[in-house]
Amino acid sequence: MINRQAIHQMREREIARFIAANPKSKAHAKSVQGWFQGVPFHWILDWSSPFPIVAQEASGGTLTSIDGQVFDDFCLGDTASMFGHSPAPLAKAIAAQAGQGLSYMLPTAKGAELGSMLADMFGLPQWQVTTTASEANRAVIRWCRGITGRDKILIFNGCYHGAVDDVFVDLRDGRAVNRPSLIGQVQDLLPTTVAIEFNDVDALASALRGGDIACVLAEPLMTNIGMVRDAPGFLTELRRLCDETSTILVFDETHTISSGYGGHSNMHGPKPDILVVGKSIGGGVPCAVYGFTEAIAKRMAALNASRPAGHSGIGTTLSANAMAITAMHAMLGQVITRGAYAHMLSMADRLVAQLNGVISTHSLDWHVSHVGARVELVCSAIPPRNGSEARAVMDHALESTIHLYLANRGILLAPFHNMMLVSPVTQVAQVDRLAAELNSALTELLA
Incomplete structure (x- = not known):
């Protein structure tokens, strides 16, 4: 249902916006010496942005870049900081x-x-x-x-x-x-x-x-x-x-x-x-x-x-x-307490409800997969039963464009597919903002 040209156009625009909003990260990428391909470990380059956001600090459920941008973090170090940054x-x-x-x-x-x-x-x-x-x-x-x-x-x-x-x-x-x-x-x-x-x-x-x-x-x-x-x-x-x-x-x-x-x-x-x-x-x-x-x-x-x-x-x-x-x-x-999980699961339930609302609003044949504090937006009506089916429904161009769109609006997802993690310090406003910005992206792509 989403036109491929619309995805391409959004991505090109969002790349330009990202470059303009992150001059210090761009300068870092150009000037750093000593690291192979400019980073201390190669998968840091797997993000959807033209160059990585350079982190300054992170606390709780947010991350701040050297450009002063504060991100709602739903990646959380790809699970490493699932219980919040620096508790x-x-x-x-x-x-x-x-x-x-x-x-x-x-x-x-x-x-x-x-x-x-x-x-x-x-x-x-x-x-x-x-x-x-x-x-x-x-x-x-x-x-x-x-x-x-x-x-x-x-x-x-x-x-x-x-x-x-x-x-x-x-x-x-x-x-x-x-x-x-x-x-x-x-x-x-x-x-x-x-x-x-x-x-x-x-x-x-x-x-x-x-x-x-x-x-x-x-x-x-x-x-x-x-x-x-x-x-x-x-x-x-x-x-x-x-x-x-x-x-x-x-x-x-x-x-x-x-x-x-x-x-x-x-x-x-x-x-x-x-x-x-x-x-x-x-x-x-x-x-x-x-x-x-x-x-x-x-x-x-x-x-x-x-x-x-x-x-x-x-x-x-x-x-x-x-x-x-x-x-x-x-x-x-x-x-890592039972109370921490109670908050995480509650916020995850809220996120799932919001994402399902976005899917319904746009009549998309998508679904949300959800277990505990881990939430996945899947571009398929039928949940995949195995790795082959999951691989077949992945849409890298669409997923990476949505990731970049959200990053430009202060929201980080994991760079791999549409995975979101909710921490014990994730707030209602962060969950609602993620769903609202996703809705805006899809409204534009489907126009």
């Missing part, structure tokens, strides 16, 4: 720890408390700390292969589990292929990584009953290819089939911790054998954790006892450093 308890704890040492390679009293806090929140008794969720997923895959003696893992088409080579397999026209975007890929992943479509119970049963899958690594609902919800009963069947075939079920809840207190599996079930959480668990301080059942812990301990001394290939020097422990201790103790 006061976190800032205070980090400042105190900075004067007491940052990395000891030794346990602390605070760390002992954190282990119990993680167990209480997520319902799994044993935990380990890593520096990133990518590192946690990589470690978990190794543990699962080690304790089962099986080489293969199973993932869902379109998944994202960080920078873990093993998961870079896609289905294209129903055929598994090594994902071509993986730089420097030299190993064929297909012999050890099985990819199937999400919500396909028959394919899942067929793959697991071969008896050679060490683990299923999955999000309880897919979040990185748009949002793909689990079909009724799918996760229950996933849990049952894993039990039937002695396959370890791993939930990567780095994104789906937005579903509610304790993550999606605690809110809606079923429970995994191993659970991974990163990014927001430390409020943006680099850290991640993985927790597991007592049964898994015993198998891990037996494997450890049976192997020769030496490097395990799991963990780094900075894993469980004092700053990361302090950050998580402050977040779980004072920021």
Whole structure:
């Protein structure tokens, strides 16, 4: 229903507006030296703007640029700051720890408390700390292969589990292929990584009953290819089939911790054998954790006892450093609370109602996907059931134009598809402003 020429014209106009409104960010992009392509990490260039907004500071639910623009932030560091930028308890704890040492390679009293806090929140008794969720997923895959003696893992088409080579397999026209975007890929992943479509119970049963899958690594609902919800009963069947075939079920809840207190599996079930959480668990301080059942812990301990001394290939020097422990201790103790989630879910419900109103006003064949504090605007009437369907309905030209239009009016969405996160400090006015500006953009595009 939206004319492609209208999208092009709006984008060209919004690019000009962005350049005019951000002279310091533009000058920064032109003058910076020493960084490859002008940025400290390449995906900073993935925003829809002609050059990145240069951040000056962020607090609560807003971000301020070096050009003095204040943005309502619904990206929140792509989940890393999902509980708000620099919450006061976190800032205070980090400042105190900075004067007491940052990395000891030794346990602390605070760390002992954190282990119990993680167990209480997520319902799994044993935990380990890593520096990133990518590192946690990589470690978990190794543990699962080690304790089962099986080489293969199973993932869902379109998944994202960080920078873990093993998961870079896609289905294209129903055929598994090594994902071509993986730089420097030299190993064929297909012999050890099985990819199937999400919500396909028959394919899942067929793959697991071969008896050679060490683990299923999955999000309880897919979040990185748009949002793909689990079909009724799918996760229950996933849990049952894993039990039937002695396959370890791993939930990567780095994104789906937005579903509610304790993550999606605690809110809606079923429970995994191993659970991974990163990014927001430390409020943006680099850290991640993985927790597991007592049964898994015993198998891990037996494997450890049976192997020769030496490097395990799991963990780094900075894993469980004092700053990361302090950050998580402050977040779980004072920021990531049931009260925080109550506000987040309330504001998300308001945002969903507003977005549905915009869709209805313009009679668009779109829908809003919504779980907890995570909201997705999908340019399709029918919710996608799997990664292939989600990929097919993405409209990069339209999505990036809307993102740029909103950024020019002080609203940041995540640069990848139409994902919006609501924090414990997101305000009613911010939610209403997002919906109103989206409505203005669509009114113009559909004129």
